[in-house]
Amino acid sequence: MIIAIDGPAASGKGTLSRRLATHFGLRHLDTGLTYRAVAAALLAKGLPLGDEAVSVEIAHNLDLAQMDKSVLSSHEIGEAASRIAVLGGLRQELVELQRRFAEKPPGAVLDGRDIGTVVYPNATVKLFVTASAQARARRRTDEMIAKGQEANYASVLEDLKRRDERDSQRTVAPMKQAEDAVLLDTTEMDIETAFQAAVDIVSRA
Numbered sequence: 001m002i003i004a005i006d007g008p009a010a011s012g013k014g015t016l017s018r019r020l021a022t023h024f025g026l027r028h029l030d031t032g033l034t035y036r037a038v039a040a041a042l043l044a045k046g047l048p049l050g051d052e053a054v055s056v057e058i059a060h061n062l063d064l065a066q067m068d069k070s071v072l073s074s075h076e077i078g079e080a081a082s083r084i085a086v087l088g089g090l091r092q093e094l095v096e097l098q099r100r101f102a103e104k105p106p107g108a109v110l111d112g113r114d115i116g117t118v119v120y121p122n123a124t125v126k127l128f129v130t131a132s133a134q135a136r137a138r139r140r141t142d143e144m145i146a147k148g149q150e151a152n153y154a155s156v157l158e159d160l161k162r163r164d165e166r167d168s169q170r171t172v173a174p175m176k177q178a179e180d181a182v183l184l185d186t187t188e189m190d191i192e193t194a195f196q197a198a199v200d201i202v203s204r205a
């Protein structure tokens with residue numbers, strides 16, 4: 001059983017995916033972390049983000065168990081992740097890694113941008129989780145402030161819009177709702193309501 005969850009930055013897909021995995025007894029992979037881990041390694045080595053050969057090599061040696069969300073969640077790494085996510089060879093390497101993770105029983109919830117379109121076009125159920133840019137920027141700002149980071153709503157909103165634009169306009173595996181995905185707009189929902197809606201969608205499938 002594979003549950004594919006896609007959607008733009010700060011749409012709530014991460015929290016939903018984690019909770020769905022717990023609820024249905026499945027494994028969970030935040031595929032955004034795989035792009036973030038490669039970006040973080042390039043930044044740490046001072047290497048250019050456009051170097052595909054090096055990024056493929058880093059991806060090839062990536063250990064999912066070593067990915068630390070608290071370290072990788074920084075704004076700078078998210079921006080760099082979105083820049084390297086346009087590299088076709090890198091995507092191919094990471095998609096293979098993601099499939100190897102998901103194929104172990106009993107199945108998995110994968111969240112990202114291209115799960116329902118590229119990684120698992122035959123997923124058991126697909127959700128496209130979204131919310132207005134304003135609601136997403138508000139959530140991301142609150143999240144950063146809660147972590148003690150500096151955050152400014154207006155610049156967070158600008159950054160989200162720029163990243164959405166880059167993610168949806170790239171030629172390789174652009175972010176888009178799969179034809180057979182169910183749209184879940186969480187603009188007016190708190191996390192509990194969104195979770196119940198997602199459980200209903202998955203249960204029906």
Ligand code: CDP
Binds near residue numbers: 009031033083112163
């Ligand atoms: O948590 P947030 O929504 O801010 O971002 P993320 O899911 O960690 O993803 C970071 C970046 O990785 C995205 O902006 C995408 O460019 C890229 N990504 C992707 O291209 N494909 C995926 N399956 C997951 C992430």
